[in-house]
Amino acid sequence: MKKIALSIIITLxxxxxxxxxxxxxxxxxxxxxxxYTSESGKGPEVKEDNPASNITNKLTDYDGNSYNIxxxxxxxxxxxxxxxxxxxxxxxxxxxxxxxxxxxLFSPGFCWYFNEAENYxxxxxxxxxxxxxxxxxxxxxxxxxPSSEEWKTLMNYSGGEGVGGKLKETGNEHWMSxxxxxxNAAGYSALPGGSRGSRGSFFDEGLRGYWxxxxxxxxxxxxxxxxxxxxxxxxxxxDDKKSGLSxxxxxx
Numbered sequence: 001m002k003k004i005a006l007s008i009i010i011t012l013x014x015x016x017x018x019x020x021x022x023x024x025x026x027x028x029x030x031x032x033x034x035x036y037t038s039e040s041g042k043g044p045e046v047k048e049d050n051p052a053s054n055i056t057n058k059l060t061d062y063d064g065n066s067y068n069i070x071x072x073x074x075x076x077x078x079x080x081x082x083x084x085x086x087x088x089x090x091x092x093x094x095x096x097x098x099x100x101x102x103x104x105l106f107s108p109g110f111c112w113y114f115n116e117a118e119n120y121x122x123x124x125x126x127x128x129x130x131x132x133x134x135x136x137x138x139x140x141x142x143x144x145x146p147s148s149e150e151w152k153t154l155m156n157y158s159g160g161e162g163v164g165g166k167l168k169e170t171g172n173e174h175w176m177s178x179x180x181x182x183x184n185a186a187g188y189s190a191l192p193g194g195s196r197g198s199r200g201s202f203f204d205e206g207l208r209g210y211w212x213x214x215x216x217x218x219x220x221x222x223x224x225x226x227x228x229x230x231x232x233x234x235x236x237x238x239d240d241k242k243s244g245l246s247x248x249x250x251x252x
Contacts, residue, residue, distance in 0.1 A: 059249075061140045062086045069251075070187040073157035075150065076251035078143075079189050081125030081211075085110070087137045093128070099200030103242065108132040111244055113194055113205050123174060124193035124205070130222040130241025133212050139249035146250040148215040148223045148236065155234055158186045165232035176206045181232035190227055196244030210245040 058066040061084040068079040086092055096102045096109040110128045113120040132138055133145050146154075155163045165181030167188040172179055174191050194205035204210075208228040215223045217238035224245055226235050239245065 059140060059143065062088060062090055068189075070189075072154060072186050072188065075154060075157075077146075077154070077188065078249045079187060080248075081191065081193055082128075082139070082247040082249060083121055083125040084138070084140075085126070087135065088139065088141050089137055093132060093138075102129075102196065102200040102244075103198060105129060105242060106131065108135055109244075111196060113196075114202050120193070120205070124191055125246055127193070127196050127244030128212065128247055129244050130212065130239070133214060133222055133247070134216070134241070136214075138247065142252050143249040144252055145212060145214040145247055148213040150250055151213055151225050151234075151236070154188075158188075162232040164190075164227040164234045167234070168227055174206065176229040178230065180230050192227075192229060193246045195246075198240040198242035210239075211248055212245045 059069050059078060060066050061082070063084050063086055065083050067082075070077050070079040084093070085095065094107075094109045096105060096111055097115045102109065102111070108129065108131045110126045110132060112126060113124055128138065136144070139145055154167075158166050162181060165183055166185040167190045168175065168179065168182040168184060169189045169191055170179070170182045170184050175182065176192070190209050192204065192206050192209045194208065195203050195210045197203060206229070208226055210224055210226045213223045213225065217223055221238045221240050223236060223238050226237070227233070
């Protein structure tokens with residue numbers, strides 16, 4: 001009889017424990033199916049079975065170009081570089097190909113890498129100078145060039161240290177080998193579109209991507225973020241407004 005009574009008590013305790021676990025999961029659905037870890041205390045890393053499922057179509061600019069959109073945390077980003085030739089109000093952005101004219105420009109302007117639209121436009125989009133960013137009307141309506149703080153939010157959500165690997169497109173179709181640590185886990189599909197310097201020369205296609213923020217450092221320079229083929233880091237710095245960098249828009 002004692003053995004039977006003990007067995008009944010153990011069975012009741014197991015049932016109560018299981019029910020408590022089920023109740024806790026019901027109160028916290030996020031405890032199921034996702035793993036949250038931290039790298040050196042630099043922000044949460046979100047691991048999902050299929051990050052690409054966050055990508056949706058389509059955002060359209062004034063020229064009629066369509067862009068994939070990716071949700072990363074609470075942010076909606078373009079998953080491609082901007083390639084519009086017109087502002088959101090329909091006015092033209094000056095196309096500046098000549099080196100000397102580019103270096104003397106103190107107003108909005110854009111170009112294609114090496115001035116070769118047919119080779120670089122589709123994959124890498126356009127390179128816009130900082131004066132174009134400062135107009136506040138480069139992105140489609142309802143979207144804007146991200147601030148440096150919004151870039152930080154993206155990096156922290158995607159994992160902090162080593163986040164560049166989670167943002168870069170995989171493989172070597174566009175990135176030079178080894179394209180260090182590239183997993184594109186966030187679905188951002190960052191590409192090495194290079195840049196145009198303040199004196200008009202082109203640099204780093206295939207090696208590095210540069211993206212403007214909307215945050216000015218001083219009146220003549222703006223903060224940007226950059227990723228390279230040989231690192232998993234995302235670095236931030238400021239550059240002269242005369243320089244030409246890529247743009248990814250973020251939803252208001």
